[in-house]
Amino acid sequence: MLPIFHSLLTMKDRRGFSALYITPLRSLNRNMLSRLTWWCGELGLSVGVRHGDTTIAERRKQALKPPNLLITTPETIQSMLMGSRLRQHLAGVSHVIVDEIHELADGKRGVQLAIALERICEYAGEFQRIGISATVGNPETVGLCLCGERPFSIVEVPVASRLSLRVVFGGDRFDSQVEMIEEAIEKTGSSLVFVNTRSVAEAIGHHLIPRGDVEVHHGSLSKEVRIDAEDRFSKGLIKTLVCTSSMELGIDIGHIDHVIQFGSPRDVARLIQRVGRAGHRIDQISRGTIIATGFDDLLESLVIARRAVMNRTEPVSPPLCPADVIANQVAAIAVERGECGIGTIQKILSRAWPVSDCKGLLDDCINRMEEHRLIRREGDLLIKTGRARKYLTTNLSMITDERKFRIIDYVTRRTIGTLDESFVVGWIHTGAVFITRGRLWRVLEVLEDAVTVEPAPKSMGELPSWEGEQIPVPFEIAEEVGQLRRMRNFTAYGADEASVTYINRILSEMEKNRTPVPTDRLVMLEHSKEGVIVNICGGHKANEALGRALSILVSARFGTSVGIEVNAYRIFLRLPKTVGATDISEILFSLEGEHVEAILRIAMRKTALYKWKLVGVAKKFGAIDSDAEYDKISLHRLSEHFDGSVIEQEVYRELFSRYMDTKAAGEIISRIRTGETEVRIGPLSIIGSEGLFSSRDLIAPPDMDQAVIAALKRRLDAQEVILACMHCRSWKKKTIVERIEEHPECPKCNARLIAVVKPYEEENIQISRKKKKTPLDMEVEKRMLKSANMVLSSGKRAIIALAGRGVGPDAASRILSSHAKGDGFYKEILKAERKYITTHRFW
Amino acid sequence: MKPRFLPGGPALLINRSISILVLADIHLGVESALDCAGWHLKSYTDNRLQRILACIDEADPDLLVILGDLKHSVPRITWQEHTELPRVLDAIRRQVDLRLLPGNHDAGIERYMEPEEILNKNGVIIDGTGYLHGHTYPSPDLAGHLIVAGHHHPVLHLYDEVGCSLRGTPAYLLAEVDEGQLRMDSVSSSTRLLLVPAFYEYAGGIDIRTIPESGISPLSRSIRINTAEVFLQDGTYIDTLGSLRSDPHYRPSA
Known part of the structure; x- marks a missing residue:
């Protein structure tokens, strides 16, 4: 920041917001504000923060008297561009700093920001752009996202060499795992304990909070509770915070001696980011310990830790030409200007690298937005409509907010829990049966914010309890785990004695049961009571693609539905008794890599995941309001309405880049076909039954005739x-x-x-x-x-x-x-x- | 009588001395109601009209009978309906005579139709078959006849060992009814009911297995479950309602 302060001080005429500091999170904004206020005070510069939590009085003050430095979020920039006075202030921008840029560049928020920066350019002219990140595997790509065609340079500070990582096995039971955490936090001064889900954070918190020096910090807690925990930690009143990704980004909460990662961090970037919170100074070593919780988890942790030390961070992959972002920005520009030439929009988009090459798409998006009455086209001119402003204020963000639906027991009229919107969209219709709190419920009615249900007796095993979207393990890591299962050179990966003992115990049990260990060269198809488990070390996205492709072929051949559950190391296909592992093997061999995507295009249509993504994209296109009433329409049949549209196209683009990796799946298949990877059939093994599936879906037969x-x-x-x-x-x-x-x-x-x-x-x-x-x-x-x-x-x-x-x-x-x-x-x-x-x- | 199923509708052609094309629950103008509920879809009225005309073209009927809910908005006529209805009705009239059994969504439809086109909402007999929308008690005249009705939007889900293999496909329900429940005198020949699926394509519909308990109409309560049979929109026979309801993969709650 110091060079920027210098440049601001030497600037001849400072007007409006001279510098914007953009971060992905409000909490990070607050934190930056408290850190920068002192400097600005000493230097005679004004500084302010503006985001969703900023009061109206404060906003008004900023509009009248803009601070020199404004700390904000990408979404707030969108809303500032809607106001005429704030646009004038944005015209003064000479520096833009994007902090934690990897977090933004990896998703649609980054694309939206890239376009927003070009929109600011229209008023401010060129300005200096600076991106900051601790973990980027491909800084060139991120640079392009930020700067487009403009020349830029990359300043790298080596991170990995300052990492000191240890992987320990926490035992089979949760109690012993928590004891392990306790031991670890007692050894050092202050520590952060990172976990992967909020429920795990709560569970650990439940055990440790009675100690008095531990607090829990995650996104479901209120802002006050979180700020209080941060404060007490930085003042040294408590010495441990149990947190989720909420503390991952660079919020400064004072010195951290040690980071504990509970369970595998899933990928290298996350591990570096999290462990990097310890030390957090250029001359200090960051110390981290991964406490692994099972066989998959331990091997995965070993692989990730080694890759982290070797600085092999995964590349950030910005979405290219996401149609919903283009549509959103077209509407935003129309509202900003009232009316706007299509040529101008084209010019703005062409400067933003992620959407610089999507000309035909722009036209499709405009047509679709016109159909939803958000804009009007007159010749080459786009004119905003009455609905556009309302649409924009509810669609400033590219983050999909999930509504929560209360579950009301019709008999007792009591609320028995909540359902995520994605679950409601994907599964819930009148008469559907689902499991929550270990019981079966039948849906009687879907209301605006609630679902009424009655207890259901036994039913088809259709609807699982729901787990939200999880952090995927990349193909390369899963593959290396497979290699490690095969080579068994655990000490080369830094496994300690206890870990090696545990791993060998599992492996010798596998041997005793005569169940081969699936590796990167061996795919095991295992029989289980309810179906077949396909052990493939392919990572979440490749397994998701393979599993769904297999399911559709099974359901087409046998005319049955197939339930599917996937994680990084196995695919569980829920099948009728008549379909067995030999059938799956046959189908696996009949599959050709290059056909996977085409097969999946058919397979995805009726699935819960497709419908949920469709609703998400349609909302960004203004076809569906964020608070639309689901009881008014059959979503199941509505999806046909979007066939062949740009909305459908965007859903597939997202599915094939975010959720499924058809390339890696194709690679796995071609290895099977060439014999490089062997496929064998066997009984259910302890590795195969390890479970912990992260996504579930049901593939119905593709053709109505079959059902x-x-x-x-x-x-x-x-x-x-x-x-x-x-x-x-x-x-x-x-x-x-x-x-x-x-x-x-x-x-x-x-x-x-x-x-x-x-x-x-x-x-x-x-x-x-x-x-x-x-x-x-x-x-x-x-x-x-x-x-x-x-x-x-x-x-x-x-x-x-x-x-x-x-x-x-x-x-x-x-x-x-x-x-x-x-x-x-x-x-x-x-x-x-x-x-x-x-x-x-x-x- | 010989029925013919037109899956392109769904529509039904009934042949006795004349041939009658039957459509149910078209819900024209539904888009403006959906617009208020947060769904911004362009009007599909033309698409629906084309489907209607295609059915007429395919069946070449002497008469078109619409089993109610021709339009969607109640209690007021929307601008969309006001502008679209005359055009749709004229296009149909050019091909065939039409009759409407008014449904609960048809408030205000009189403005757009000829008086003789609107029939008694409690049902009429045309050429030996009874017709009504289905939200009211049927006229006693219909006793002993086949009653063809809309209003229920029946759909069928099929299940297999693993889960739901076919979701929400439009279906017909044919069953004998309990005349007593319908305040009818018992007659020598049985009174039968044929529920026609909705023509309107976004209809979520009612799970056909649950119609008898749905309480949605007097007709639904009067269904004799042990006589009921289920057909798809192309006339494919699926099963008896009783055996669909006792399917081991599906259990209605007590």
Whole structure:
């Protein structure tokens, strides 16, 4: 900051906001303010902070008398560009500093900021841009995001060489893991304990808070509680904070001696960022300890720690041409200017690197926004509409806010919990059944902010309890974990004695059970009670892609739904009993890498994840308000409305970059096809059952016919029929189709001339046995003989056909003579039934 | 009588001495209501009109019977409806005579229709078949007939061992009814009810398994479950309602 202060002081005429300091978080803003206030006071410069928590009085003051240095967030810049007076102040900008730029550049917020900076340029002209980050694997790309085509330089301070990392195994049980944390925090002065989820933070806090020197800090806590915890920590009143990523970014809370990471940090960048909080000075060593909590977790931690020391941070990957950001900024520019030439917008976008090359897309976005009545086009001019301002004020941020829905028990009228919006969008419809608090509930009604439910008895295992989006483990790390399982050079990775003992215990147990250890060169397909576990060290995104591709192929071939759960090392496919590991193996080998994406495009459509992303993008396009009432429409059927649109296109872009890695999946498949990776089948192993799946979904059969045929098969299997021997004519038996063998025989005379009649035709059997028959009786007998002859020659196929609704011997013989096989055979039955229904006398 | 199922609607053609095309719950103008609820979709009225005309073209009926809820907004007519309805109705009239059994969403529709086009909301018999929207008690005249009704938006979910394999597909329900429940005198031949799925494509619908308990209409309460059968929009027979309700993968709550 000092060179910037210098430049501000030597500037001839300072007007408006001369410098903007942009950070991703409000708490970081507050922290920067307290750090910079002293300097500015001494130097005679004014400084202010402006973000969502700033009071109206303070905002007004800033509008009248702008501080020289303004600390703010990307979203607040969006709202400042909406105000005419603030725009004037922005015209004075000469320096922009973006702190923790990796955090922004990795997502849509960064793209939005890149465009915002170009919008400021329109008023302020060129200004100096500075990006700050402790962990970037690819600073060149991040530089492009910040500066576009302008020349820039990179100043690097080596971080990794100052890292001192240790990985320890915390034991199998949570109690022993927490004891480990206690030991670690007692050894040193002040420490941060990082965990990956809020619930784990709460659980550890529950154990440690009674000590009196520990506090919990995460995003669900109120601002006051968090600030209080930060204050007490920096004053030394407490010596440990248990925190989530909320403390990851550079909030200064005084000296930290030691960082403890509870559970694997999932990727290298996160580990460096978190451990970097200790020491936090250029000449100090950052000390960190990872307490690993299981087999996967321990190996993963070892791999990540080693990569961190080798400074192999993952590259930041900015979204390229995200259509929803473009649409959002088109609306923003229209509101900012009232009306604006398309050429001007093109010019602004072309300077912002992430969207510099998306010309056709701009047109699509404009058309779509016009359809949603956010802008009007007149020739080359875009004009804002009445709705645009309201849209913009609720869509300043590219972060998807999730609404919470209360779950109300209809019987007791009590609130029993909350559901995330993503879960409501993906799964909830009237009649749906889901699990919460270990019980099953059926949805009665979806209201504006609540879902009413009633207790449900047993049901299909459709809806899982929900876990939010999790931090993915990259392909490279999962692969290296696979390599480590194979090479077993644990000490080379710095594993201590206790860790090696634990790992060897697991591995020898695997050996004892004769279950091979899946590695980077071995994919194990393991049978379990409910399905097949595919052990692939592919990381979350590749496994997500592979798992979904496999599921769609299974559901297409067998006409069944497939439940899917995925983590970095395994895919769990929930299957009916008829589908086994050999089928999965066959399908895995039939898969071709380059087809994965095309397969997934079909597979994703009806899934919960797709619908949730669709809603998210449609909201940013102004098609859906953030508080839209979900009970007014069938989302399931609405998704067709967006087919082929730019909104759908953006959903796929995001899915294939953020959630699924088809390239890595393709790589895994080609290794399987070349034999570089072996595939074997075995029983369920302790590694395979380790579980902890992070995402769940259900893939329904791609084609409606398959679900219908599956239902038909179940109905025909359960159909009651009566078998009657037409040879000795003295045997008959009532049964259901499923129980009949391939070629039924009369137990009395061993003949295979068996007629099939429906229960309501039972009297026909008596008629056929009559000694004296009327012509009508003869006709009945003839039909029964025809049926029996069909069973004689075609066996069970004939019986299945004859079990169809209203399918008599004539229709059955047409079905059989079509020689249709598999699903085709059942389609013929459906056709015959339809014909019967439209002609049957009952109407 | 011979029915013909037109999956492109969903629509139903009923042939006796004349042929009658039946459409239910079109909900024209729904977009402006959705707009208020936070869903900003462009009007699909033209798309729906094209689908209607395609059905007429395919079936070549003598008469078009709309089973109510032709329009969406209640109690007021919206600007969207005011501007779109005349055009849609004229386009239909050019092809075929039409009749409407007014539904609970059809308030104010009289302005746009000829008096003879609007039938008794409690139902009428045309060519031996009874028709009504379905939110009211049916007229006693309909006893002993096949009653074709809308209003219920029936949809079917299919389940397999793993989960829901087909979600929310429009479906028909055919069942005998308990005349007593409908305040009808019992008659010699049974009174049967055919619930027609909604033509309106965003309808979430009511799970067909739960219609008897839904309490949504007198008709729904009168369904004799053991006689009920379920068909898809192309006439594919799925199963009896009873066996769908006792499907081991699906259990309605007590």
